[in-house]
Amino acid sequence: MNRVKDFRTERGLSQLALAKAIGVARQTINLIENDKYNPSLDLCIKLAETLETDLNTLFWETRKNQDNS
Amino acid sequence: MKKTNFTEKVIKRFYGITGPLDEYKRHIADRIGNMAFIYLSACLMLSNLIALVLAVHFPQVMAWLYPGFVQLLLMGIFLYVIIQGKKAGLSNFEMAELDAKTQKQIRYIGLKSGLYFAIGTSLMNPLLDYLIDGVPFLTNLLSPFSLLGALFSGLFFGIACHVIIQLRMRKENQDD
Numbered sequence: 620m621n622r623v624k625d626f627r628t629e630r631g632l633s634q635l636a637l638a639k640a641i642g643v644a645r646q647t648i649n650l651i652e653n654d655k656y657n658p659s660l661d662l663c664i665k666l667a668e669t670l671e672t673d674l675n676t677l678f679w680e681t682r683k684n685q686d687n688s
Numbered sequence: 689m690k691k692t693n694f695t696e697k698v699i700k701r702f703y704g705i706t707g708p709l710d711e712y713k714r715h716i717a718d719r720i721g722n723m724a725f726i727y728l729s730a731c732l733m734l735s736n737l738i739a740l741v742l743a744v745h746f747p748q749v750m751a752w753l754y755p756g757f758v759q760l761l762l763m764g765i766f767l768y769v770i771i772q773g774k775k776a777g778l779s780n781f782e783m784a785e786l787d788a789k790t791q792k793q794i795r796y797i798g799l800k801s802g803l804y805f806a807i808g809t810s811l812m813n814p815l816l817d818y819l820i821d822g823v824p825f826l827t828n829l830l831s832p833f834s835l836l837g838a839l840f841s842g843l844f845f846g847i848a849c850h851v852i853i854q855l856r857m858r859k860e861n862q863d864d
Contacts, residue, residue: 635784643710
C-alpha cells in the first residue's frame with residue numbers, strides 16, 4: 620500500500636487538486652491511492668515532486684515494512 | 689492545460705472520454721482497443737473466407753448478406769467497446785475537472801447534437817431515396833413530411849444525448 624493518501628491529506632490537498640496539479644483525472648488518483656492502478660515511473664516522480672517527498676518514502680517504504688514483518 | 693494532438697482527440701471521441709486523457713485512461717483505451725481489433729480481425733478473416741466461397745454460387749445473395757453481416761459485426765464490436773469502457777469508468781467525468789470552455793460546451797451539447805442530427809437526417813434521407821428509388825432529391829428534401837421527420841428525430845436525438853451526458857456525470861463525494 621502506498622502513502623499517497625497520507626501525504627496528500629498532510630498537505631491539505633483534495634484528490635481533485637492533486638489530480639489537476641499533475642495533469643491526470645481524479646479517478647486516477649483514487650485508483651492509485653487504493654492500489655488498483657500502478658502508475659508509470661513518470662507519474663510516480665510527478666506525485667513525489669508535488670507531494671514534496673521522495674519515491675522511496677511515497678511508494679516503497681510501506682512495502683519494505685510489510686515484507687520485513 | 690496540455691494541448692491535445694489529433695490522435696488524442698480521435699481516441700477521446702471514440703471512447704467517449706471527457707476531461708484529461710491521462711495514462712490510466714490511455715492504458716484502458718489501448719487494452720479495450722487491442723481486444724476489439726483482435727475479435728474484429730478474427731471474425732472478418734473467417735467471414736471473408738465464407739463469403740468468398742458462397743459468392744461463387746450465390747453472388748446476388750452475398751451482395752446483400754455480406755455488408756449486412758459486417759454492419760452487425762461492427763455494431764457488436766462497438767457494443768463491446770461501450771460495455772468495457774463503462775466497466776472501467778472510462779467515460780465518467782466530473783464537471784470540476786473540466787476547464788470553463790468544456791463545461792460550457794457540455795451544457796449545450798444536447799442542443800448541438802440534435803441540430804446536427806436533424807440537418808444530417810434531412811439531407812441523408814432524400815439522398816438515399818434518390819440513389820435507391822430514384823425519387824427527385826429537391827422535392828423530397830423540401831417536403832413537409834421529410835422536414836418534420838428530421839425535426840422530430842433531431843429533437844429525440846438531442847434529448848437522448850443530453851440525458852446520457854447527465855447520467856455520465858459522476859456525483860461521487862470527494863474522497864478526502
